[in-house]
Amino acid sequence: MKHVKLKPLFVAxxxxxxxxxxxxxxxxxxxxATEEVYEKILVTGSRIARAGADTTAPVTVVTAEELAIxxxxxxxxxxxxxxxxxGINASTNAYNPENAGLYTVDLRDLGAVRTLVxxxxxxxxxxxxxxxLLVTDVGNIPASLxxxxxxxxxxxxxxxxxxxxxGVVNIILKxxxxxxxxxxxGSTTERGDGEQTGVTITAGNSFxxxxxxxxxxLDYFKENELRYADRPGSYGQTNFVANKLDPRxxxxxxxxxxxxxxxxxxxxxxxxxxxTIMMDNYDYFQFGRDSSGELNxxxxxITDAELYDYYKQSSDVNPYMYSSVGPIQAVVPKEKYSVYAxxxxxxxxxxxxxxxxxxxxxxxxxxxxxxxxxxxxxWINVNDAPxxxxxxxxxxxxDHNNGSSWFAVPYTFNDLGNRTTEVDREFISAxxxxxGEVFNDWYWDVYLASGQTSKxxxxxxxxxxxxxxxxxxxxxxxxxxxxxxxxxxxxxxxxLKDYVRIDxxxxxxTTFQHTLAANINGAVMDMPAGELMLGAGxxxxxxxxxxxxxxxxxxxxxxxxxxxAQDVDRDIAEAYxxxxxxxxxxMTLVDSLDVEAAYRVANYTYAGxxxxxxxxxxxxxxxxxxxxxxxxxxxxxxxxxxxFSPEETDFxxxxxPCDIDEIPFADDPDLRAANCAALGVPENFESEMxxxxxxxxxxxxxxxLDPEVAHTLTAGLVLQPSSVDNLVISLDxxxxxxxDVIGRFGAEExxxxxxxxxxxxxxxxxxxxxxxxxxxxxxxxTYVNSAQMIREGVDFQVNYDIELGQGSGLxxxxxxxxxxxxxxxxxxDTEEYDxxxxxxxxxxxxxxxxxxxxADFTASWQINYVSGAKVSRxxxxxxxxxxxxxxxxxxxxxxxxxxxDSVSAYIGVTNVFDQDWLGIASASSGGTTYPxxxxxxxxxxxxQF
Numbered sequence: 004m005k006h007v008k009l010k011p012l013f014v015a016x017x018x019x020x021x022x023x024x025x026x027x028x029x030x031x032x033x034x035x036a037t038e039e040v041y042e043k044i045l046v047t048g049s050r051i052a053r054a055g056a057d058t059t060a061p062v063t064v065v066t067a068e069e070l071a072i073x074x075x076x077x078x079x080x081x082x083x084x085x086x087x088x089x090g091i092n093a094s095t096n097a098y099n100p101e102n103a104g105l106y107t108v109d110l111r112d113l114g115a116v117r118t119l120v121x122x123x124x125x126x127x128x129x130x131x132x133x134x135x136l137l138v139t140d141v142g143n144i145p146a147s148l149x150x151x152x153x154x155x156x157x158x159x160x161x162x163x164x165x166x167x168x169x170g171v172v173n174i175i176l177k178x179x180x181x182x183x184x185x186x187x188x189g190s191t192t193e194r195g196d197g198e199q200t201g202v203t204i205t206a207g208n209s210f211x212x213x214x215x216x217x218x219x220x221l222d223y224f225k226e227n228e229l230r231y232a233d234r235p236g237s238y239g240q241t242n243f244v245a246n247k248l249d250p251r252x253x254x255x256x257x258x259x260x261x262x263x264x265x266x267x268x269x270x271x272x273x274x275x276x277x278x279t280i281m282m283d284n285y286d287y288f289q290f291g292r293d294s295s296g297e298l299n300x301x302x303x304x305i306t307d308a309e310l311y312d313y314y315k316q317s318s319d320v321n322p323y324m325y326s327s328v329g330p331i332q333a334v335v336p337k338e339k340y341s342v343y344a345x346x347x348x349x350x351x352x353x354x355x356x357x358x359x360x361x362x363x364x365x366x367x368x369x370x371x372x373x374x375x376x377x378x379x380x381x382w383i384n385v386n387d388a389p390x391x392x393x394x395x396x397x398x399x400x401x402d403h404n405n406g407s408s409w410f411a412v413p414y415t416f417n418d419l420g421n422r423t424t425e426v427d428r429e430f431i432s433a434x435x436x437x438x439g440e441v442f443n444d445w446y447w448d449v450y451l452a453s454g455q456t457s458k459x460x461x462x463x464x465x466x467x468x469x470x471x472x473x474x475x476x477x478x479x480x481x482x483x484x485x486x487x488x489x490x491x492x493x494x495x496x497x498x499l500k501d502y503v504r505i506d507x508x509x510x511x512x513t514t515f516q517h518t519l520a521a522n523i524n525g526a527v528m529d530m531p532a533g534e535l536m537l538g539a540g541x542x543x544x545x546x547x548x549x550x551x552x553x554x555x556x557x558x559x560x561x562x563x564x565x566x567x568a569q570d571v572d573r574d575i576a577e578a579y580x581x582x583x584x585x586x587x588x589x590m591t592l593v594d595s596l597d598v599e600a601a602y603r604v605a606n607y608t609y610a611g612x613x614x615x616x617x618x619x620x621x622x623x624x625x626x627x628x629x630x631x632x633x634x635x636x637x638x639x640x641x642x643x644x645x646x647f648s649p650e651e652t653d654f655x656x657x658x659x660p661c662d663i664d665e666i667p668f669a670d671d672p673d674l675r676a677a678n679c680a681a682l683g684v685p686e687n688f689e690s691e692m693x694x695x696x697x698x699x700x701x702x703x704x705x706x707x708l709d710p711e712v713a714h715t716l717t718a719g720l721v722l723q724p725s726s727v728d729n730l731v732i733s734l735d736x737x738x739x740x741x742x743d744v745i746g747r748f749g750a751e752e753x754x755x756x757x758x759x760x761x762x763x764x765x766x767x768x769x770x771x772x773x774x775x776x777x778x779x780x781x782x783x784x785t786y787v788n789s790a791q792m793i794r795e796g797v798d799f800q801v802n803y804d805i806e807l808g809q810g811s812g813l814x815x816x817x818x819x820x821x822x823x824x825x826x827x828x829x830x831x832d833t834e835e836y837d838x839x840x841x842x843x844x845x846x847x848x849x850x851x852x853x854x855x856x857x858a859d860f861t862a863s864w865q866i867n868y869v870s871g872a873k874v875s876r877x878x879x880x881x882x883x884x885x886x887x888x889x890x891x892x893x894x895x896x897x898x899x900x901x902x903x904d905s906v907s908a909y910i911g912v913t914n915v916f917d918q919d920w921l922g923i924a925s926a927s928s929g930g931t932t933y934p935x936x937x938x939x940x941x942x943x944x945x946x947q948f
Contacts, residue, residue: 048155048171049599050162050538050581051524059599059619060633061719061735061798063087063154069816069852070152072865072897074913074941076188076201076224078141078149078174079106083931084867086820086848087111087154087170087798100424101133101460103335104367106142110156110169111739111794112825112844115139117639117711119159119167122174126163126544128432128454128516134747135550135569135644137514140456141174143363143430145222145341147186147203150177156737156798158637158715160615161601164542164577168637168713168741169794178345180207180218183948190941193917197229197334197936215348222341228370229334232326234935236921239327240266243874243883243924244311245664252667258884259667262924267324269305269314270378270413274325278492279304280396281378283407285313288399289323290492298492301399312664313693329372330421333929334936339365358435364428371422374466376414379694380473381491384408389475390490412474416466418495419504423463430456445525452518461509465561470503505561508553515572516546524581532595533585540579547572548643559652563699567649575640579603594623610640613710627725631735632718639711645745645786648704655750656697659690659779660758669759670836670877678758682768684777691778700750700782709788713741719798729804738795738824743788750782761833790831795824811857819849842872842888842925845932859901861909867893869932874925888926891933893918905947913939 048060063085070081082088089109107115120127120139129137152174159167188201207218231238243260245252252259269287273279278298279289285307290298304323310316318324345359385392385400385408400410432454440446470478471489480486480502487499524538549570556566581601587593599619606612617635624630658665661679669675679688692698719735748756748767757768766789772781801817825844828835838844847870854863871890878886894916899909917938920926929935 048159048162049583050522050540050579050601051536051583051599057621057623057629059597059621059631060159061156061631061717061733061737063156063798063800063818065152065154065818067146067149067151068854068863070146070149072852072863072895072911074190074895074897074911074939076146076190076199077106077226078144078146079108080931081146082108082141082152082172084850084865085154086818086850087156089843099133100369100371100462101426101458103369103424103426104142104337104339104365104428105130105132105138105140107132107138108141108172110154110172113169113739113741113792113794116642117166117168117741119163119171120174121163121171123176124173125434125450125452126516126518128430128452128456129514129546130428130430130456131458131512131514131548131550131644135512135548135648136642137546137548137644140428140430142337142339142365143341143361144174144176145203145220145224145343147188147201147222148176148205148220148343150175156735157633157717157739158615158617158635158713160637160639161579161603161617161635162581164603164605165575165607165613165638165640168639168711168715169739176343176345178218179209179216179347180205180220181209181216182207185944185946185948187944188941189943190913190939192229192936193938193940194233196227196233197939198225198227199941200225211348214350215346217344217346219342219344222339222343224337224339226334226337228332228336229936231328231331231333231929231935234333234919234921234929234937236264237328237333237927237929237935238331240264241922241924241927242266242315244315245667246884247311251663252672252882255881258880259882261884262922263311263315263317264922265318266315266327267318267321268327269310269316269324271314271327271375271415272325272329272372273375273413273415273417275415275417275494277323279413280399281411281413282400282404283409284405285310286403287323288403290393290395290399296494298393298395300395301403303403326372330370331372332370335367335369337365337367339363352439354437354439356435356437358433360433361431363430366428367426369424369426371424372415373419373421373464374416376412376474376491377695378411378413379691379696381412381414382409382473383412385410389473390488393492396492412491414474414491416464416495416503419466419500420464422465425461425463427459427461428456430454442525445523447521447523450518450520450522453516455513455515457514458512459509460511461507462505462555462561463507465505465508465555466503467505467560468562469560476502505555508555510553510556510566511551513549513551514547516544519543530585532588533597535585536583538581542575542577542579544575544577545572546575546643562654563652564654565652567651569644569647569649571643571647573608573643575605575607577603577605592624594625595621596623597621605638605640607640609643609646609706610710613638613640627723629721629723630719631721632716634716635714637713637715639713639745641708641710641745641786644704645708645747646704646706648702648786650701650703652699652701653784654697654699655782655784657692657751657754657782659688659692660751660755661688661777662690662692663687665690667882668875669755670875671759674761675758678760678763681763682758682773682777683775684773688777698750698779698782700784702747702784705786708745708786709743711741711743711745711788713739715739727803729802729806731800731802733798733800735798736796737798738793740791740793742791744790744792745786745788747784747786750784753782753784754779756829760829765830765833767829790828790833791826792828793824793826793835794822796820796822809857811855814852814854814856816852817849818851819847822846822848836876838876840870840872841876841878842874845870845872861897861899863897863899865895865897867891867895867931885924888923888933889920891918891920893934906945908944909942911941913941 089112110118155171186203191198201224205220249257287305288301289304341363347357434452438448476486520542522540526534552566559565583599587596619633622630661684716738722732770783803815805813869891897911901907920933926933
């Protein structure tokens with residue numbers, strides 16, 4: 004029988020001589036004994052490390068080689084194909100230029116703010132997205148430096164602190180370079196767009212008898228644009244529209260919504276050489292120009308009866324429609340430079356000093372369609388116009404406007420050029436770590452880091468809407484009677500361009516983060532079943548956000564859109580303890596049984612004191628079978644922007660859910676109709692948004708927010724059958740329940756949630772202002788605590804390596820997720836809605852990687868599968884002509900060859916069979932599940948000196 008023996012350092016701790024914290028890495032004791040040096044092994048999910056399949060929490064480890072078969076050098080694109088991640092939707096940032104060039108990851112479709120990203124086990128400095136929320140930009144990390152990525156499911160706040168609600172993504176970088184290494188990379192689509200090129204040069208050297216090592220890496224990456232217009236049927240060119248045969252959605256057997264392909268718009272992106280007017284009866288007439296530039300007689304181009312949703316029609320049916328996508332990019336061009344340097348030195352006294360410095364700068368350029376004038380704001384009386392109305396227009400109005408002198412001019416500022424936004428991002432960080440050993444079996448580290456990010460967003464070709472309205476100019480020019488004429492039927496004069504165009508203006512956002520952490524771990528005592536391990540630690544962080552808007556955004560002269568200055572910061576002080584207790588060992592059906600627990604307390608400026616914890620069990624029945632489970636509480640404190648974002652006015656593109664044509668889109672049309680009536684909206688209501696396209700409103704923070712609280716459970720089985728060499732199978736159940744969810748849902752979703760809840764007594768209706776006639780006049784898009792979200796499912800993984808002999812082998816790696824629950828509940832009193840099987844929330848998602856090696860040759864094949872989905876939660880054949888989307892099966896291939904020990908190369912094909920879903924509504928916006936790139940080719944070369 005083993006005797007309990009206290010470890011020396013534990014006695015010292017209990018005597019109050021030591022007060023430190025737990026280290027995120029562990030020591031390989033065999034190497035310590037034989038080489039008298041220690042090497043830490045990064046293991047995600049615990050501050051007391053275990054490796055691979057022996058971890059209590061389910062950790063998926065993906066190597067750089069497995070990621071590279073995606074054919075991209077964007078780390079987020081590499082990760083997005085894995086089942087745990089929400090796939091990328093290229094359309095997300097189509098009208099969100101401030102997110103151009105920003106790459107984030109999203110576990111379990113719970114949002115980037117609930118996914119904690121680590122680099123080598125530490126939090127990197129975060130940057131601000133378009134909503135000024137702090138997120139981790141993985142684009143700052145050169146993909147060629149990544150050694151592996153470890154993905155942990157479930158709440159991990161007790162181990163890592165706030166934000167680790169959905170899980171943790173730990174990106175492990177390569178270390179200890181010796182020599183010089185050059186990586187070259189290039190890719191292109193089969194159509195010759197969306198090209199990626201990159202080069203990474205890394206040089207390193209060990210010194211002082213290998214006690215020290217220093218390395219520096221220079222990385223350059225460039226990605227060219229891919230436009231939706233170059234993929235016919237993509238994005239807005241395909242959509243659902245109300246069926247003219249059943250406009251109110253009340254006729255059985257006829258789908259309420261039908262697919263409209265090759266969509267054009269009647270009144271947006273109007274060409275300068277084809278001016279358009281809308282008559283009083285909403286028919287559209289267009290004009291051509293003769294060789295002298297004069298307008299020809301107008302002709303009836305589009306009748307109101309032909310249009311869907313008041314301004315859409317297929318260009319196949321009517322060639323007089325205008326582009327619905329214009330210059331909008333599915334892939335925003337980006338150029339990035341980065342420098343990364345790290346070094347370490349192992350002193351003779353057992354101390355290890357290490358540090359790193361990183362600098363990254365990226366530039367992106369997004370194009371949108373030019374500025375425009377809504378039809379609603381372009382009404383003109385032909386007898387009292389502020390400009391000389393061409394005779395052709397006067398005659399056309401007289402002949403075809405049923406005696407009315409009023410007509411509207413949808414106008415596009417083509418002469419000013421596209422709305423262009425350039426985003427310049429900078430990232431700089433530095434860290435230093437001192438670590439060592441005391442009393443032979445306890446290990447400590449002290450970590451100090453500081454970083455800053457900046458984002459400069461420069462807008463071009465915007466108009467000053469305080470200098471014109473309905474084609475009448477006014478403002479400063481009135482003082483000397485010099486206001487230029489604004490004639491929408493004629494090319495803009497230089498004088499008018501100079502008067503209405505705003506000079507380029509720049510908004511700047513800066514973030515910073517400073518971290519000091521002290522950690523310690525080791526064995527407290529010998530117990531009959533093994534060593535009792537303890538880790539503890541302290542961490543202090545300071546993070547801040549500063550927003551410096553331009554004068555243009557402060558004043559709101561561009562369409563009334565405003566942005567306010569903001570300068571806030573907060574302090575976070577945390578302490579934690581973690582313990583692993585060996586309960587049983589070396590018994591029948593109990594090879595080992597460990598229980599682990601962790602507790603963390605954190606104090607946030609503005610969010611008070613919060614705690615988190617975890618309790619886990621790790622039971623190895625024998626060498627073949629292991630059971631594991633973790634139950635944890637995690638928290639996410641409100642971010643600074645969520646609390647203190649100043650009020651800003653904006654125009655929100657949206658539809659009114661109470662419009663008679665929008666009610667059929669609801670999951671429960673009868674409930675929506677009843678709630679709209681309860682709000683005083685008249686029956687058969689036709690919203691002004693049909694013409695205006697949206698509503699004005701504001702965004703702001705909410706100082707009354709509570710922290711989010713999550714309870715997560717994982718329970719799994721790991722099989723390593725001794726009868727089959729190199730086979731590992733894992734199966735893990737997960738359940739993540741988040742309460743008091745913080746969200747700012749957007750103006751349109753606020754309006755929809757208001758009338759789609761069980762009653763109008765909900766947090767959302769209070770943010771919507773309606774006039775007496777039922778029209779929405781203002782939307783307060785603020786942050787609120789909603790009820791809860793739940794994600795539930797099963798992850799499975801199979802790794803199998805087969806030795807075929809004569810230097811050859813065959814390796815398989817299968818990653819998969821079966822999702823059983825993905826719910827949202829607005830309030831505790833409302834119905835819980837499950838979205839599993841709806842587009843973006845697939846029931847099944849798998850990735851199979853197969854690799855064959857023969858001496859210096861490697862061939863890899865990847866199959867990514869995403870199950871089919873409904874286009875909405877309640878989609879049926881009665882509602883949509885195509886209610887379900889097909890499954891997605893994509894194949895990627897890669898061939899590699901090592902010519903010598905120092906020269907290797909590869910070629911690859913992404914989307915081998917050129918799959919696309921163009922022309923299918925809800926599946927043609929682009930992304931990882933339904934890409935629009937088509938077949939792509941990539942190649943790379945690695946040379947070492």
